[in-house]
Amino acid sequence: MDIDLIGAGPRGLVAAERLIEWQRQTNQYDHLNLTFIDPYGIGGRVWPVGQPHELLMNTNPDYITLFTDDSVQMEGPIVTGPNLYEWAHKQAPAFLFSHQLPNRADLLTEAAALVHNGYASRSLFGAYQLWFYDYLQQRLPESVSLILRKEQVLSIRHIETTNRYLLKTAVDRFQTNAVIMALGHYEDALTDEQQSLLNFADENDLHYTTPTQPQEYDFTNLKAGENIILRGLGLSFFDAVTMLTQGRGGHFNQGQEGELTYQPSGIEPHIIAGSRRGFPLRAKGRNEKGYGELDRPHFLTPDWFSHYQTTGSLIGSRFIEQFHHEAEYVYYQRLLALKYPQVDADEFLREFVAAKEPSAIVFRSPIVESDYLNWNQLLNPAEFVTNSDDPKTMANYLQTDVEEALLGTKTGPLTSALEMFRDLRDVVRKVVDNQLLRPEDYRNTFLGQFNNENSYLSVGPPETRIAELRALIQAGIVTLLGPSMMAEADSQTHQFATWSKAKPEDRYEASWLIEARLPAVSASHTLNPLIQNLIKEGLGRPERVTMEDGSTFEPGGVDVDMSRNELIDSNGQHRTGLYFWGVPTEGRHWFTTASPRPGVNDNLLRTADATVADLFHTFTGVQ
Structure with a gap:
């Protein structure tokens, strides 16, 4: 065999x-x-x-x-x-x-x-x-x-x-x-924009990197002090920043109060980075859980799933609402222990699970409004943090993120809540594998909204990377743009240009532009020769989902x-x-x-x- x-x-x-x-x-x-x-x-x-x-x-x-x-x-x-x-x-x-x-x-x-x-x-x-x-x-x-x-x-x-x-x-x-x-x-076939940027780079002797594995970035010819644009603030961004700083001989010093400062080697470039949201991924929380330890669900339970046995019977907004309640349950459980010992936590949590509107239980509790778990604030920080391109403002935001993460996954309210995105992965897989969502909700709500939340809130870097980024911003090595980053080929300067829509007057130019993200999963557009062959020969096919109106869409996978x-x-x-x-x-x-x-x-x-x-x-x- x-x-x-x-x-x-x-x-x-x-x-x-x-x-x-x-x-x-x-x-x-x-x-x-x-x-x-x-x-x-x-x-x-x-x-x-x-x-x-x-x-x-x-x-x-x-x-x-x-x-x-x-x-x-x-x-x-x-x-x-x-x-x-x-x-x-x-x-x-x-x-x-x-x-x-x-x-x-x-x-x-x-x-x-x-x-x-x-x-x-x-x-x-x-x-x-x-x-x-x-x-x-x-x-x-x-x-x-x-x-x-x-x-x-x-x-x-x-x-x-x-x-x-x-x-x-x-x-x-x-x-x-x-x-x-x-x-x-x-790697995937290039989009029209990527092909245009690559052509521009070839014509003007610039450096443009399409989405790829970050450990393969080639910065050999990038000079000290030279501008480099990183488009994306996810894990690939942190890898690139690390290679361009510590990888070039710089190091971090820790002060008596724990804050990091950066000691440059002198051969770092100037990193200009941004994204649509304008904020990096949230830090991973300090782990306090033991072997096999997970917070169990109280809303997405087997009994709850039994109501949705028919394919396409679950509404996407209802799924996200229930998932949010799971994170909220853990958040308020930790919050009450940390800040509200006078509240009967067991009774609060019982009412929270039983309530038709769990938020009503929070509203009539002694918990002050500033302590509520605010999903809009978590997911759209630009609406609450003005002038995020200001180094001091971003440094304060990142410091708060580090402090939250260090409270730990069994003590910190927010850190514990975000840990639920990981603890409930198998529960979420059950929704996907059994195709419980309506096709439209699967495409728009799950692959769109939920995946965006999961990526931003739960798969970030260690908190040390956030602390390091803070130090690099304060040292002037990294400049973070505001939200709605733009990047283009400037035919007048023969350079790449970038800016934030929030502050278009702050424009940066560089001869380096890196798409700091992994390639998307796309069976129809991949350049992998084996997958291309399997589909061409009919041994495999891209997955296609049929919508209620008879049209189809491809989630991306084989x-x-x-x-x-x-x-x-x-x-x-x-x-x-x-x-x-x-x-x-x-x-x-x-x-x-x-x-x-x-x-x-x-x-x-x-x-x-x-x-x-x-x-x-x-x-x-x-x-």
């Missing part, structure tokens, strides 16, 4: 582990030949060990694993192992000493100093994945082989006579019985069977033996970028086991 795994990042590694353990338990095949195929090797494109060591993950190391555990509800065998934090302090030293890895000295130092609620470098997670691949090699029973090919699969063709698949790379062709594809973000992750072909049929999961299915699935988390019945671990279970049950007679 031959199985190829395309993509050697966390998903591919977990799938390989499941295949090995299923074969160890069942001994179903005389020989099981597993082949990883990834041009970047183990860790894939996102997690190379040799990337800039200053780049951090935005998840605590205790929350990162590649192993199953007793919480995972699955058919296959449970085989436990160390999470990233545990590995760093137990297995990492011997592994790092015995392998000639880039940044080895930095990795050894980091592993020894890693703390429970800190943040590991992406390099260290990459090293963990390399160790995991070695671990898999040591776990192989005699009937299993596992190899790695550093190539890119360009096409897959079904061979009718043998019912096998022919894979083609730039250097080879080979056959297999089944394929598990775990691809990541990939269409797959929801339970088994088999590809759906152009005729709407399952393609037996072709499994596809991860980022390119975003839209069909939801929030596909997360790495496995221990102790919480993790969705990625469940999905990997379910996929392998289907494969073993389907290919029972193949030897």
Whole structure:
């Protein structure tokens, strides 16, 4: 039995582990030949060990694993192992000493100093994945082989006579019985604006970077003091800023009261950045939760879901309202403990859950209005913070964000409330996977409003990055524009120009413009040759959702069977033996970028086991 795994990042590694353990338990095949195929090797494109060591993950190391555990509800065998934090302090030293890895000295130092609620470098997670691949090699029973090919699969063709698949790379062709594809973000065809900006850059000897992986930004020719425009204030923005400051030898000093100041190296550029909102992502809260600890839902409960069993029966605004109530429940629970000990919190929360309008319970409580959880203020800070382009104003806003985050996920009211976006991910997936929303609401309310809220409020950087940004603004290294950032090619100056609609008179010019974001997930517009081939040959198709008026729209992802992750072909049929999961299915699935988390019945671990279970049950007679 031959199985190829395309993509050697966390998903591919977990799938390989499941295949090995299923074969160890069942001994179903005389020989099981597993082949990883990834041009970047183990860790894939996102997690190379040799990337800039200053780049951090935005998840605590205790929350990162590649192993199953007793919480995972699955058919296959449970085989436990160390999470990233545990590995760093137990297995990492011997592994790092015995392998000639880039940044080895930095990795050894980091592993020894890693703390429970800190943040590991992406390099260290990459090293963990390399160790995991070695671990898999040591776990192989005699009937299993596992190899790695550093190539890119360009096409897959079904061979009718043998019912096998022919894979083609730039250097080879080979056959297999089944394929598990775990691809990541990939560049898309350029929009008209992007193509125009790229042409302008070529004509004027400028530097323009379209959406791509931030660790691959090339700043080699960017001079000290030169202007560079970053469009976007998300995670890619923070990565770029880090590489352009700490990556160029600058460092931060902490004062007696905890505030950071920046000590420049003298070779930093001047960074001008902005976005539509004009404010960076909210900081991740300081983690106070233990293994497997989640705040449980009080509104989006099984009984609530039982009312919406019919596809398309849930109104989008109702879903968001209930989700907001979940965050509000946690917010007021923490707030009462912190500031209102005279209030009977248990009684307040019981009434809050039972009320037709929970806000009425808040209004008639002793809680002062300035302490209310204000969603409009959270999501539209520009309406409440005037002159955000002023360094002092933005510094004060960022300081408040840091202070809120440091209160912690079990103590801080706001931090705990925003943590619900993560604690309830599986609940949200249930809404998407069961297609409970009306198509119009799924497109407009969920993919629009809810995804925007989730991205802005819950997937931000560690609070240290927000504190660092504050220091960089105060040092004049970073200039943040006001809301509604604009950027264009200026044919008169032969430079890129940027400004905020709120203050068009403050205009900046630069020869560098970076689209500081990842490519969108779009099966119809991706430049990934394998996905293009699958769609062209009819082995796969973009997901399309039919609206009530008969029109269709594409959420972006490749269409797959929801339970088994088999590809759906152009005729709407399952393609037996072709499994596809991860980022390119975003839209069909939801929030596909997360790495496995221990102790919480993790969705990625469940999905990997379910996929392998289907494969073993389907290919029972193949030897």
